[in-house]
Amino acid sequence: MKYIPDGLRRLWHRMGSPRWFYETTASWLPWLGGAAALLIAVGTVWGLAFAPPDYLQGDSFRIIYIHVPAAYLAQAGYILMAVCGVILLVWRMKLADMVMTAVAPIGAAFTFLALATGSIWGKPTWGTYWIWDARITSVLILLFLYLGIIGLRRAIERPEAAGRACAILAIVGVINIPIIKYSVDWWMTLHQPATFSVTSAPAMPPIMWVPLLLNVLGFNLLFAVSVIQGTRTEVLVRERRTRWVSELCLRERA
Amino acid sequence: MTAPAAGEPSLWVLFRGQLRRDLKLAFGQPSELANPLAFFVVVITLFPLGVSPEPDVLAGMAPGVLWIAALLATLLGLEALFRRDRDDGTLEQMVLRAQPLYLPVVARMLAHWMVTGLPLTLLAPLLGGMLNLAPEARLPLMLGLALGTPVLVLLGGVGAALTVGLRTGGVLLALLVLPLFVPVLILGVSAAELASSGLSPTGPLLWLAAGASFAITTVPFAIAAALRIGVEVG
C-alpha cells in the first residue's frame, strides 16, 4: 500500500464512505442528467430523421440507435457488478455492495431492452420475432444471470451476507460470460451458416455512425445517473440507523 | 505446503477422510443414490412418448435429450449436497477448521460426482442405444459426460453453497446454475453429434477437458468462499 500516493489513498477511503457518496453525488446528477438528455436527444433525432436508410434493411435499421447502446450496457452492467464484487470481497467496501445492488435491476432492464428491440428488429429483417441467433441467445442467458443475482439477493435476509453471496455469483458469472458467448457462437456455426448479422453493416458512413456514437455515450451517462440514484437510495436504506440519515430524514421534505 | 502443526491432521489425511466419510454416507442411503439415476431414466423415457417413437427422429435428438436429462439429474442431486452437513453442524466444523477449505471441498465434490455424474456416464450408452444413437457416437457421448459432469457438479456446488442456508433453495438454485451449464451442454452435445455424423469429436472434447481442468482448479475456491457465507446465513 505504501506505493500508492497519499492523496489517492485518502480519496479511496473517502469514496468508501456511503455518506460521502450520498452528499457528493447530489451535485453531479443535474450535470450528468442534462448531458445524457442532450446526447440522447441529438443522437435519436439524427438517427431517426437525418441518417439515410440502410441500403439493405431500409428504415428498420434505425432501431440500431437504441439496440446497440442497450446491448452494450447489458454487458457493461454485469462487468460492473463483478468489479464491485471484487472490491467488496477484497476491501470490504460497503459502498461497492450498494452499487452492486443498484446495478442489478438496471442492468437487467437494459438486457431486456436489448432483447426486446433485437426481437422487434428481427421481424422485418428475418421475418420472425425470434430466432436462435447466437447473439440473441447469449443475451437471453445474460438476462438469466441477472435474474439469478436479483433472486439471490432477495432470498438472503442479511444484507452483508447477501452482498458477499452476490459478489461470488457475479464473479463466477463474469468469468463464464465469454465462455458462454464463444460456445454459443461456435454452436451456431455448426448448426447453420451465419445469416447476415444485423449490426455489422459494411463500413457505415459518418452520417450513420455519429448518431450511434452519441447515443452510446448518452445511454452510458443515463446508466450512470440511474445507478447513482439507485445507490443513493440504497445508502439511505442501509444506513438508516445512523445519526446522519436520521437528521437528513427530518430535514428533507419528501 | 508446510508441515502440519502438532495435533492437526495433514491435508492429505483430511482429504481422504472427507472423501471416505462422504462416500460412506452416500452408500448408507441407497435410495438417495438411486433417485437421480431413476430420474435420468424416466426423463429419457418421456421423450419417445412425447415427441416421437420414430427411430430416425430419436437418433437426431438423442445427444441433446441425454445431455439435458443429465443436466437436470445433476441439478436434482445438488440441493441436498450441503444440506445435511449444514443441519447437523458438520459444515460449521469444516469451515471453522484451521486448514484451507480447498481440499475438503474438492473431496466433497469428488464424492458427489462419484455417486451422481459417474453412474450417469456409465448408464448413458445404454440409454443412447434405446434412443437409437449412432454406435460411433456412444464413446464420444460417454467421454463428454465423463469430462462435463465434473464441471456441472462443481458449478452447481457454487449454487448449492450459496443457497445452503435458504428456505427457498430449490427453484433459485436452478435459476442460478442452469445458465452456467450452457457451455458444457453445447460442447457435450456437439461431440456426440459430430461423431454421429461421421466427423471427429476431438475438438469439443478437448475444450471440455480444458474446461474441466480449469473448473477443478478454480471453482472449489468459490465454493469455499460461498460456504463461509452460507454458514453465517444459517
Place this chain on the structure above:
Amino acid sequence: MSFDSFGDFLAMGGHGFYVWWAYLLTAVVVALILVWPVWRRRRFLREQRGRLRRSRALGGQTGSSSDAPET
C-alpha cells in the same frame, strides 16, 4: 433530412410499426429505471420520518432507536 414529409417519417418506409414500437418500449423502460429509485427513496424518507417521530414521541433517542425492518 432523409424523409420528404412527416407522414413519410412516421411510416419509416413501411417499417414504422417496428421502429416506433422499439423506441416507445425503450422510452418506457428508461423512464421506469429513472423514476423507480427516486420513488423508492421518497417512500423510504416518508416512512423513516414517521418512525423517527413516533420514537421521539415515546421519548426515545434520535438515530439509533429506529430498528424497524427495511421497507
